[in-house]
Ligand SMILES: [Zn+2]
Ligand SMILES: [Zn+2]
Ligand SMILES: [Zn+2]
């Protein structure tokens with residue numbers, strides 16, 4: 048069993064549902080109201096706790112509510128969308144029309160998801176033969192997308208590009224194999240052309256071209272056009288409907304559309320309505336009949352796919368993750384109708400456009416103040432506002448207490464010995480510019496099946512302010528500080544009850560004594576995950592005096608007096624001390 | 635590996651203090667960690683850096699125009715090492731490495747490693763000993779590992795940080811990447827890659843001072 052390095056997790060108050068719901072303009076009253084909660088011991092092993100415990104570095108702090116905020120409870124707002132590959136900022140209006148992928152030339156390899164590079168197929172001219180040639184410097188087309196890691200290239204799917212930029216739009220017009228793909232408009236133009244040349248009769252409806260296999264996008268486009276046309280025709284007869292709400296995507300249109308299908312509804316309550324409406328429209332509404340209208344006959348003949356499979360080896364087949372990434376990027380398979388909707392052969396894969404990323408600002412869920420706001424510029428990693436909990440609440444570090452000559456040498460496996468008392472040093476570092484008073488509370492035994500005994504030798508102490516290092520150094524001679532330095536029990540070499548261990552500029556260390564439980568399972572019972580970890584729930588309460596902030600100061604600027612106000616913050620934390628070894632393991 | 639590297643780097647300076655006349659860069663004293671000096675047969679056009687390490691008792695043969703970078707390590711402790719023509723062996727590589735899985739004992743006439751022509755072994759890659767064969771034009775990528783007894787075909791690519799398990803056979807034009815995934819290289823660029831290799835070797839020969847005499 049691997050040893051475990053000590054950790055401190057802090058519980059965000061959001062896991063405490065009632066206090067979250069209350070408007071907490073007066074945080075002190077909040078804590079008073081939660082008094083009965085304090086009686087209940089927090090169990091870091093409870094399933095709920097998984098969602099509320101965070102390392103200090105993950106937590107933010109609201110200066111207005113004076114409360115800790117975690118990634119789970121903050122409200123996020125997107126500041127910028129950008130492509131992580133070309134660092135191009137994408138306006139949110141583009142996002143609606145063009146989707147959440149980079150529409151420039153950024154692609155990922157469909158085989159190994161490595162970044163693809165645009166390379167020229169033309170080999171650079173031999174310098175020895177340059178003289179006679181004209182001076183067309185630089186590489187020229189055609190261009191391909193190539194993966195430098197797995198050596199996949201778009202040649203494998205038969206795709207080459209004329210230009211080195213705007214690959215996304217070029218790729219949209221190309222099927223695998225290199226044939227150009229007609230857009231809906233081009234299709235229409237072509238049909239018109241056919242009609243005007245008089246070949247309409249021969250090409251429609253037995254037009255072999257109209258049985259073309261449509262890719263999903265084109266089919267959807269055709270269907271959409273067809274249904275909106277149908278809808279406008281059927282409703283133009285009905286009075287009282289304005290043309291404005293005829294858009295196929297409007298909810299009322301959708302409701303009407305659904306009504307057409309409710310004709311034979313078995314639900315008696317809806318029957319009357321469905322029937323009357325349905326009958327009225329019955330003659331005017333029909334379904335798509337050919338490819339132009341979006342009808343796509345199911346391709347039941349799979350012999351082509353089967354023969355392709357027969358001719359392929361294992362490495363020609365796509366993996367599940369490859370198929371998923373194709374589906375996620377909404378890449379219609381443009382080469383042939385996909386078998387059951389997914390690409391099965393690597394020759395059907397398409398380069399994956401890079402997914403856009405976001406920069407987000409975070410708001411306090413209670414007072415809506417912004418507590419984290421990144422610089423909107425993509426290339427900048429700075430933050431305009433960033434209120435991290437680490438600059439408001441003390442950091443706690445844990446390490447075993449070793450007094451030379453007193454403590455026995457640590458076991459080589461780093462495990463705690465059951466039933467053998469061990470002392471640990473908790474060091475609290477104060478980030479505030481005011482001295483703080485810390486009060487600690489722990490249950491005498493840890494919760495769970497295996498109760499280890501816990502004793503905090505000094506549950507109440509003060510930590511000095513996080514003053515300037517140089518100020519501190521200059522006044523270090525004063526008797527007051529040296530007196531305070533001496534109060535620790537480190538000098539004695541033995542941890543004493545009620546005494547801190549050591550004190551520094553803005554930190555205090557205290558001793559916690561644990562008696563690890565004996566981990567014994569009955570019969571064939573299995574240990575639950577991490578059940579042998581000694582984890583102490585600790586309630587930390589800090590009190591300090593600060594300059595009054597906010598409205599009071601602004602309201603009374605004339606008074607000129609510094610108003611001090613008392614603050615307090617209380618929260619649960621979970622201190623992971625170490626893993627308990629079994630008796631047999633330790634011999 | 636790191637600790638071994640340090641010891642290796644530390645040693646030359648120790649020996650230097652005893653032979654104060656030799657300048658730092660041109661010390662002819664072999665590193666103490668090098669072990670026995672193998673019998674070598676170099677082509678006259680080989681470029682081998684002085685800081686390359688050759689150790690072992692079995693013969694090491696290097697073909698014409700091949701470049702061995704400084705700190706490349708060729709171990710012929712269990713069998714002979716043969717390196718073909720126009721190969722590039724980069725820094726901190728281990729050719730003929732005897733064991734991530736414990737030492738191997740090779741038969742008397744066993745060949746530890748055979749590299750074909752135009753093979754590139756990139757920085758930090760390890761090619762383990764025991765009949766390991768790497769075919770012509772194959773690139774063994776940065777930090778990758780070729781297990782003992784693996785037979786790799788021609789024009790293969792072992793992608794960076796990937797691993798070829800011991801004893802496997804890899805067909806020609808294969809790309810080994812990711813977690814033991816394989817695919818066929820369909821680029822058909824073998825000829826131009828060989829041309830580029832020759833070009834790179836001519837560049838390297840002007841930059842790496844060769845000292846084959848040190849190993850003979
Ligand atoms: Zn929270
Ligand atoms: Zn991009
Ligand atoms: Zn790739």
Ligand SMILES: [Zn+2]
Pocket residue numbers: 109110111112113411412413414415416
């Ligand atoms: Zn707030």
